[in-house]
Amino acid sequence: MQQNNPENIGRKPVRRVVIAGGGTAGWMAAAVISRILGKTLDITLVESDEIGTVGVGEATIPSLIQFHQLLELNEADVMRATQATFKLGISFENWRAPGEDYIHSFGLTGVDHWTAGFQHFWHKGRQRGLASDFGDYCLELRSAQLGRFAHLPNDVMNYAYHLDATLYARFLRKYSEGFGAKRVEGKIDQVMLDAASGHVTGLKLGNGALIEGDLFIDCTGFRSLLLGQTMGVEYDDWSQWLFNDTAIAVQTELMGEPVPMTRAIAHGAGWQWRIPLQHRVGNGHVFSSKYMDGEEAMQILLANLQGEPLTQPRMIKFKPGQRKQSWKGNVVAIGLSSGFLEPIESTSIHLIQRNLIRLMQMFPADGICRSDIDEFNTQVQREIAHIRDFIILHYKVTNRADTPYWEAARNMEVPASLQHRIDLFRETGRVFRTEGELFTESSWLQVMLGQGIMPEQHHKSADLMGDAELSQFLGSIRQKIERTVQQLPSHQAYVQRFCRAE
Ligand code: FAD
Structure with a gap:
């Protein structure tokens, strides 16, 4: 059958995996791939301290427990390392009507x-x-x-965690390096593409180094440097249904005991999150810039904080939607590089995990097949639509x-x-x-x-x-x-x- 499909001909075995980006997605990818296939693959992760990570994404859902089980991680170790608390759900305040609350x-x-x-x-x-x-x-x-x-x-x-995203990436980095993943610090200046195959061949860093590979995992966040910018995969914009396109995030000191749920407090043009960790609280106001300007959104956030800010508020812009394909050629996008809906219901880290499990199930060790790519993309689209x-x-x-x-x-x-x-x-x-x-x-x-x-x-x-x-x-x-x-x-x-x- 494979011989009938011209795209399968000349399939090259995958021996070198390059992960571009070291946020939550990049290090989760490194952890899974090194844990399962570390002995047979050469795994390199490139990340840039200069660019940094999105720095949010601290509320999870119960599937993360299975992810940690797959990696054979000790739960108390993870919680200690990430200052995590338990999460039993989300408190929706003012969503039904001002003054009315419920819990999911x-x-x-x-x-x-x-x-x-x-x-x-x-x-x-x-x-x-x-x-x-x-x-x-x-x-x-x-x-x-x-x-x-x-x-x-x-x-x-049934529970999940609130965890510190920076500490989580650091924890998974140590874990992945233990299974042989290599980390390279540097800014990717150029993505090298082979014109004949349309495949990425390497990442050129600012210092001139070239990181070559057979399979590239794009974890570069909203930049989507490989899948979006280089491979030109288009983005399905879902802003006709999901109005929020901006968030302002700030961390505050912890006041009182951390509650075992995320608080999602609706405001006039969006909502505010409160994610209590052991050592601090993650806060943010996510809103639609069409209905509220940044200054007003900032005022609302600052007026509704409990405890003193520990960081400067940061503005994050995003476009709700999903790339039309998550896997094209020899590039698989995991995390924000493949799309983002919005933070409510904390599904983004879950989708990273799901797509990594999928990739492991369809790992193209003996070469990339069109049918794997199609299956992967179909499954991703079906899941995200739900x-x-x-x-x-x-x-x-x-x-x-x-x-x-x-x-x-x-x-x-x-x-x-x-x-x-x-x-x-x-x-x-x-x-x-x-x-x-x-x-x-x-x-x-x-x-x-x-x-x-x-x-x-x-x-x-x-x-x-x-x-x-x-x-x-x-x-x-x-x-x-x-x-x-x-x-x-x-x-x-x-x-x-x-x-x-x-
Ligand atoms: P990033 O964290 O942005 O990482 C990108 C990486 O790529 C970085 O290491 C960066 O340095 C690197 N990089 C980029 N360009 C280059 C380059 N040229 N050269 C070298 N390196 C490069 N998810 C949840 O599950 N729960 C939540 O509660 C939640 N809340 C969110 C709130 C907001 C406002 C937003 C925007 C997102 C939220 N998410 C949440 C999503 C979550 O933050 C992400 O899914 C998660 O952090 C993964 O991000 P990432 O690793 O894809 O991208």
Whole structure:
């Protein structure tokens, strides 16, 4: 079969991998590739201290735990090295309407019946005055609300981390170098391209050095030096749905105990994050420059900080969207070089991890095949479209109309795939997760209900329960969760104990 495809002919084995860029993406790439294939490959990472990294990206989602397991990292080591705290979800404040909050947690809510999700039983219970808040039936959500945390047997608690991105890159650098990855400091001035094959052959540094390779991983951040600038892969601009294009980031001292959740506080033309670590808090205001100027955004951020700033506020511009391909020729873009939606729901580091796992599964050790490239790109596009829809949901289903930004968000036309999910839930209470999608039914439910969509009906299975039975069913779930949560230590106490332990 391969002989029929002209692009496979003359395939060259991949022996030298060059990673351009040493931010979170670059060092995660170096860690994975060196851990799995370090013995058979020559791996070089080029990074420039002069350019630096984007310096944000400190909230993660539970999949990072699996990533660390793949690398066989000790959890307490990672947490100590990165000053990490545990994260159980995100507190959405003022998103539904000013003064109204909800939490999207990493947990599952209630107990499903095979015909109908828990929300149908809760919906009926609510109508009959037998149910309390939807979040009361979710362990992670209640633990986040009360600021409690512990590892529970059988991994019952679903969690992620808040971590210091600079320390994380440093930690992964040490790890990767231990598996043979080499680091070269220098600014890439020129990307050498072979005109005949269209493949990159080397990176020319400012000091004249040439780093040659067979496969190049573009981790140069928003610059997308290899895939975008050199290979000319176009960018799909999604700003018709995702209005935010600027962020101002600043670190502050920690005031009080770190909470086990990210706070996402909506403002007039965007939202503000608070990410508590062990030693400081990461803050930022992400907003749309079409609806608010930088000066006003800065004032809002500074007026809403808790604790003294430890750094100068930095402005970061971005264009929400995704490159049409993430892999072209012998260049694979990982991280911001392949695209960025926006920070809400912290999916960017997850996508780095997913694309690295994909690359490992399709690693072109014996040469690059067109079919691998196509498969990789198809999978990336499918995954990102689902995540994009989930993020747009947060804006579309707001009740806010108090500023032109929120008014425009409410009224925008969303992708048909998302509109269908919203309609389905509103009309029937049903939510389905397709295989391979990141966000669970519980995530969709917590956000849709949190934003104020109440289904018009529930499944008839719920009507088969009489009031007493339904009350007992709901009550037993809730009591079990409350009993567990009340026994948990405070998040702060647990972090200290866990990080002290050998
Ligand atoms: P960068 O960190 O920008 O690294 C680029 C690297 O390339 C650097 O080492 C740089 O020196 C190098 N480089 C570039 N050009 C050259 C050159 N010419 N020569 C040599 N080296 C070069 N993600 C999450 O998962 N959770 C979050 O909470 C989150 N919040 C975010 C908030 C904001 C405002 C933004 C913008 C992003 C956020 N992200 C978040 C995304 C996250 O920051 C990134 O996915 C992550 O940091 C990876 O970035 P990167 O390594 O691709 O790029």
